[in-house]
Amino acid sequence: MGYDPANPMVDRITDIGPPHYEQFFPPVVKKNYGKWLYHEILQPGVLMHKAESGDECYTVRVGAARLISIEHIREMCDIADKHCDGFLRFTTRNNAEFMVDSKAKVQPLLDDLASRGNKFPVGGTGAGITNIVHTQGWAHCHTPATDASGVVKAVMDDLFDYFTSMTLPANVRVALACCLNMCGAVHASDIAILGVHRKPPMIDHDAISGLCELPLAIASCPLGAVKPTKHVNSAGDEIKSVKVNAERCMFCGNCYTMCPAMPLADPEGDGIAILVGGKVSNSRSMPKFSKLVIPFLPNNTPRWPETVAAIRNIVEVYAKDARKYERVGEWAERIGWEKFFEKTGIPFTIKSIDDYRLAYDTWRTSTQFKFTNHIK
Amino acid sequence: MPKHDTPLLDQLESGPWPSFVSDLKRQAEKSPQCWDILGQLELSFKDRITHWKHGGIVGVFGYGGGIVGRYSDVPTQFPGVAHFHTVRLNQPSSKFYSSAKLRDICDLWEKYGSGMTNMHGSTGDLVLLGTTTANLEPLFYDLTHDLKQDLGGSGSNLRTPECCLGRARCEWGCYDTQALCHHLTMHYQDEIHRPAFPYKFKFKFSGCPNDCVAAIARSDFAVIGTWRDDIRVNQAEVKGYINGDYAPNAGAHSGRDWGKFDIKKEVLDLCPTGCMSMSGDELKIDNSECTRCMHCINVMPRALRPGKEQGATICVGAKAPILDGAQFATMTIPFIKVDPENEFEEVIEVIEKIWDWWMEAGKNRERVGETIMRLGLPTFLKVMEVEPIPQHVKEPRSNPYVFWESDEVEGGFERDVKEFRKRHAQ
Numbered sequence: 022m023g024y025d026p027a028n029p030m031v032d033r034i035t036d037i038g039p040p041h042y043e044q045f046f047p048p049v050v051k052k053n054y055g056k057w058l059y060h061e062i063l064q065p066g067v068l069m070h071k072a073e074s075g076d077e078c079y080t081v082r083v084g085a086a087r088l089i090s091i092e093h094i095r096e097m098c099d100i101a102d103k104h105c106d107g108f109l110r111f112t113t114r115n116n117a118e119f120m121v122d123s124k125a126k127v128q129p130l131l132d133d134l135a136s137r138g139n140k141f142p143v144g145g146t147g148a149g150i151t152n153i154v155h156t157q158g159w160a161h162c163h164t165p166a167t168d169a170s171g172v173v174k175a176v177m178d179d180l181f182d183y184f185t186s187m188t189l190p191a192n193v194r195v196a197l198a199c200c201l202n203m204c205g206a207v208h209a210s211d212i213a214i215l216g217v218h219r220k221p222p223m224i225d226h227d228a229i230s231g232l233c234e235l236p237l238a239i240a241s242c243p244l245g246a247v248k249p250t251k252h253v254n255s256a257g258d259e260i261k262s263v264k265v266n267a268e269r270c271m272f273c274g275n276c277y278t279m280c281p282a283m284p285l286a287d288p289e290g291d292g293i294a295i296l297v298g299g300k301v302s303n304s305r306s307m308p309k310f311s312k313l314v315i316p317f318l319p320n321n322t323p324r325w326p327e328t329v330a331a332i333r334n335i336v337e338v339y340a341k342d343a344r345k346y347e348r349v350g351e352w353a354e355r356i357g358w359e360k361f362f363e364k365t366g367i368p369f370t371i372k373s374i375d376d377y378r379l380a381y382d383t384w385r386t387s388t389q390f391k392f393t394n395h396i397k
Numbered sequence: 398m399p400k401h402d403t404p405l406l407d408q409l410e411s412g413p414w415p416s417f418v419s420d421l422k423r424q425a426e427k428s429p430q431c432w433d434i435l436g437q438l439e440l441s442f443k444d445r446i447t448h449w450k451h452g453g454i455v456g457v458f459g460y461g462g463g464i465v466g467r468y469s470d471v472p473t474q475f476p477g478v479a480h481f482h483t484v485r486l487n488q489p490s491s492k493f494y495s496s497a498k499l500r501d502i503c504d505l506w507e508k509y510g511s512g513m514t515n516m517h518g519s520t521g522d523l524v525l526l527g528t529t530t531a532n533l534e535p536l537f538y539d540l541t542h543d544l545k546q547d548l549g550g551s552g553s554n555l556r557t558p559e560c561c562l563g564r565a566r567c568e569w570g571c572y573d574t575q576a577l578c579h580h581l582t583m584h585y586q587d588e589i590h591r592p593a594f595p596y597k598f599k600f601k602f603s604g605c606p607n608d609c610v611a612a613i614a615r616s617d618f619a620v621i622g623t624w625r626d627d628i629r630v631n632q633a634e635v636k637g638y639i640n641g642d643y644a645p646n647a648g649a650h651s652g653r654d655w656g657k658f659d660i661k662k663e664v665l666d667l668c669p670t671g672c673m674s675m676s677g678d679e680l681k682i683d684n685s686e687c688t689r690c691m692h693c694i695n696v697m698p699r700a701l702r703p704g705k706e707q708g709a710t711i712c713v714g715a716k717a718p719i720l721d722g723a724q725f726a727t728m729t730i731p732f733i734k735v736d737p738e739n740e741f742e743e744v745i746e747v748i749e750k751i752w753d754w755w756m757e758a759g760k761n762r763e764r765v766g767e768t769i770m771r772l773g774l775p776t777f778l779k780v781m782e783v784e785p786i787p788q789h790v791k792e793p794r795s796n797p798y799v800f801w802e803s804d805e806v807e808g809g810f811e812r813d814v815k816e817f818r819k820r821h822a823q
């Protein structure tokens with residue numbers, strides 16, 4: 022018996038939750054649960070976890086696009102069936118992990134992965150650059166200011182050598198969100214790629230009456246830029262509508278989320294801002310927010326060359342200048358942000374000076390600074 | 398569905414990183430609507446703008462979340478994606494799968510959807526990308542009956558909880574992240590499936606202060622493992638690192654020649670509290686000064702381990718910058734036992750106190766961190782019945798604008814101005 026549209030409520034099952042995780046553990050994980058002693062990265066992308074029992078779990082981490090097909094997943098299943106007793110896992114950064122219980126099984130697994138073209142790159146461990154976490158972009162969302170999968174592909178192609186090696190001073194986490202909503206929560210990443218709009222919403226007065234609840238649209242604006250107004254629409258009727266005070270608009274798109282008659286996306290207006298220096302872990306320094314260093318780069322499809330070049334530049338300057346263990350943000354704070362701009366050659370613009378709420382926290386209220394090339 | 402020319406997207410087929418374009422083409426051979434995904438995406442690359450419309454409300458009967466509605470704004474050109482809703486499947490804790498389970502999910506999605514997925518979405522769900530309204534109920538029926546699993550959350554509800562892999566394969570899990578994540582997911586099915594909150598609410602569980610699921614940056618309720626006794630030291634292994642027998646940081650830096658391992662420079666001097674020292678070959682840690690940042694343990698995993706008295710710190714109220722600016726979660730409960738024996742009673746009690754207050758005090762579309770900002774951390778601590786301690790702040794306030802309450806001041810706020818005037822002429 023399957024679903025019966027005539028009797029949709031018959032046999033209905035709800036609220037059963039996800040399957041229990043334990044049934045998906047490879048035997049070596051199940052046996053040594055909570056009894057791991059230490060781990061070692063044997064080569065980029067290959068981890069060994071040692072248990073108190075002496076057992077070893079070898080993990081091979083492979084990169085993947087976040088947007089993947091069931092054909093690709095089935096191929097992953099074939100690999101897991103062949104080498105890993107039919108088990109695998111995914112990481113929070115969209116990598117897949119294949120686990121085996123002895124060193125002898127690692128090389129055959131690596132060989133198999135390598136034989137499948139560029140579909141299963143091994144890496145993403147240690148002091149390198151692992152997969153970019155990202156959001157939907159033009160592949161699925163209605164508010165993006167840039168694409169997600171396309172930008173990530175272009176950037177990862179360029180950073181690929183850092184995915185397969187461990188030559189950086191520390192791990193560098195890159196994240197992309199395609200609008201200020203930041204579904205991917207990129208605000209605490211070493212390098213954040215953020216889609217930004219730069220034109221205030223248009224008002225579709227002919228559609229607004231049917232589409233939007235005006236009080237919600239007005240209340241949605243964090244800056245009070247959306248105001249009620251009367252307007253004569255194309256049919257010549259005076260209708261209740263809204264207007265936008267463009268001077269107050271920060272291009273967040275909240276109004277559009279509440280009211281589809283207020284689209285703001287635009288091929289010229291939209292693009293990418295780069296933020297750097299965030300971190301999540303508590304290691305050494307406390308978690309930090311990413312800071313805006315490049316306010317705008319254009320959406321040059323299909324490969325976003327300006328964005329790719331900007332990120333490579335930051336990574337290379339950091340790689341050369343930072344001390345061992347220093348995350349991008351720790352490095353920038355040690356040398357000072359004025360030095361960060363000088364060394365990377367990124368032009369400092371007024372857009373990097375905060376004028377939003379809580380802004381004062383970021384202004385310098387001290388005579389301590391460095392004389393960089395910014396001071397003429 | 399015909400193929401479309403995709404000259405821009407085709408340029409994303411080259412290069413060493415796996416190509417989602419090649420993958421879409423591969424899937425299109427089986428699921429022809431993928432040609433229309435490619436076609437519409439190509440149009441977006443050409444126009445440099447999205448071609449998706451607002452979602453509208455779609456879902457399965459009795460649930461207020463789990464499906465994100467999506468429609469094309471060029472449906473006549475690309476009928477295969479006219480409806481293109483996403484289905485969020487609640488992932489198993491820490492995302493281990495059997496191939497059998499994944500194959501079942503693939504078969505289900507081949508039958509009812511586009512064949513494209515996200516493994517996984519940012520919140521943690523397994524995201525099935527692209528189906529029609531008519532397919533939702535049949536898909537849900539098969540999902541619950543045959544696959545015996547369920548949807549995740551979306552909307553103003555408890556979002557699908559997520560955890561790090563912790564004790565399954567990491568030596569630093571200070572509590573059982575999977576068990577807590579799974580237990581709470583099951584305990585709060587109603588809150589996940591039926592939006593009743595002012596706004597979204599996220600749980601994230603990391604086993605140690607490395608915080609691999611970024612709980613402190615993106616969850617309203619972050620449970621981060623920690624310990625309160627001494628770091629366990631194996632002095633022989635410390636010597637092993639000093640002698641160069643083992644690569645520091647578990648080999649994470651082995652791609653570059655950083656010179657011989659220098660315990661002073663790489664561990665002692667980078668300890669944020671300066672609480673480590675060497676006495677001859679012996680490593681000393683003044684544990685009462687340690688803030689459990691994990692640096693030394695990360696660098697010498699064979700020699701150092703978290704202490705044995707383990708539990709978690711609870712931080713509340715993280716969110717992305719929308720609207721007032723980004724917030725990290727604020728440390729609220731410094732140490733709590735995370736005990737499967739009593740079904741995590743202590744943690745549940747904390748959660749429900751937060752919800753009871755936030756559902757009253759929170760405004761529409763206000764994350765709990767914003768409610769705390771608006772009404773103040775002191776208010777929140779009172780609600781939580783938590784003793785204020787210096788650990789709650791980085792530093793004491795520097796303004797004197799204290800909101801004293803009437804009953805805190807001798808004699809209270811009620812005074813007689815006439816009595817006052819008898820002694821003080823106008």
Ligand code: HEM
Binds near residue numbers: 194607
């Ligand atoms: C210096 C800081 C950090 C260290 C030393 C560290 C160390 C580790 C270790 C040892 C693991 C377990 C590896 C394994 O068992 O496969 C791990 C996993 C992971 N880490 Fe970190 N970590 C750090 C910071 C971070 C940060 C800041 C993030 C994210 C923003 C992160 C994301 C991850 C992810 C996604 C995993 C895979 C775990 C999973 O998917 O559940 N890590 N990390």
Ligand code: HEM
Binds near residue numbers: 615
């Ligand atoms: C006002 C704030 C936000 C709004 C209006 C918003 C809106 C949306 C919308 C419209 C989608 C659907 C995208 C699609 O078409 O598939 C979405 C997806 C999603 N959002 Fe948000 N979002 C907001 C903030 C956030 C934040 C702060 C997070 C996480 C910390 C988040 C996590 C997600 C996740 C995980 C998805 C699923 C798709 C994905 O993983 O990319 N959202 N959001």
Ligand code: SF4
Binds near residue numbers: 157164198201202203
């Ligand atoms: S970040 Fe913005 S554009 Fe991207 S998926 Fe989320 S809501 Fe949509």
Ligand code: SF4
Binds near residue numbers: 242245265269271
């Ligand atoms: S884009 Fe944001 S700031 Fe601008 S009018 Fe809309 S809601 Fe207000």
Ligand code: SF4
Binds near residue numbers: 562563568569603
């Ligand atoms: S958060 Fe800690 S316990 Fe969890 S996987 Fe990361 S390092 Fe391990």
Ligand code: SF4
Binds near residue numbers: 671672690
């Ligand atoms: S955990 Fe951090 S604070 Fe504690 S001893 Fe190690 S380096 Fe120092």
